[in-house]
Amino acid sequence: MKKKTKFKKISCRMMKKEDVGAVAVLHSQAFHSVDDDELAKRVRSKTSRALVAVKNDGTIVGYTLFDFEMDEKRKVMYVANVGVSAKHRGRGVCGVMVPWLVARLGRYKCKSAYLSVFSGNDSAVRCYTRAGFKFDSSSGMMRMQYRVPRKRTVKKRKAA
Numbered sequence: 001m002k003k004k005t006k007f008k009k010i011s012c013r014m015m016k017k018e019d020v021g022a023v024a025v026l027h028s029q030a031f032h033s034v035d036d037d038e039l040a041k042r043v044r045s046k047t048s049r050a051l052v053a054v055k056n057d058g059t060i061v062g063y064t065l066f067d068f069e070m071d072e073k074r075k076v077m078y079v080a081n082v083g084v085s086a087k088h089r090g091r092g093v094c095g096v097m098v099p100w101l102v103a104r105l106g107r108y109k110c111k112s113a114y115l116s117v118f119s120g121n122d123s124a125v126r127c128y129t130r131a132g133f134k135f136d137s138s139s140g141m142m143r144m145q146y147r148v149p150r151k152r153t154v155k156k157r158k159a160a
């Protein structure tokens with residue numbers, strides 16, 4: 001694979017209603033399906049969230065849809081879709097979005113996140129692995145999981 005120059009400045013923000021059209025185009029490129037209504041519903045939904053990756057000029061070049069689930073009373077983030085515009089792939093957009101999401105797990109009160117991926121999807125697996133996801137062998141599917149590292153507590157010495 002020929003290495004492409006990575007984008008110097010890609011920023012992430014939460015998706016807005018007016019982004020639905022642009023995201024639907026990316027969604028169809030990434031997953032060969034277009035369903036504006038479904039996307040619009042997700043944006044309005046109280047549980048689903050979406051983020052977009054934006055270039056300097058305001059063009060949306062990537063998106064991520066995510067939800068929350070309860071697993072044994074713990075809130076877990078489920079990363080449902082990650083897509084990057086076909087012409088902007090291989091330039092680090094996914095590499096910005098996934099760490100952005102992981103960095104916000106605490107804000108959503110989640111200690112872990114998971115997603116499903118085909119093992120042959122090299123760029124996706126590489127990107128998730130770099131962000132800290134690991135293959136979860138306990139599930140039958142190609143599932144990757146990220147766990148928020150525990151904070152190291154420094155024990156104070158008792159005064160003599």
Ligand SMILES: CC(C)(COP(=O)(O)OP(=O)(O)OC[C@H]1O[C@@H](n2cnc3c(N)ncnc32)[C@H](O)[C@@H]1OP(=O)(O)O)[C@@H](O)C(=O)NCCC(=O)NCCS
Binds near residue numbers: 085096
């Ligand atoms: C998978 C996808 C989201 C990756 O997005 P991207 O912005 O192109 O990814 P990045 O540029 O951040 O690349 C991630 C890593 O994969 C590498 N990579 C990029 N293209 C690659 C390719 N074709 N083969 C192998 N590795 C590749 C990059 O070098 C980078 O690794 P590095 O951080 O070690 O340099 C994008 O290709 C896409 O939208 N695909 C279609 C939808 C899809 O498969 N989504 C994931 C479903 S789980």
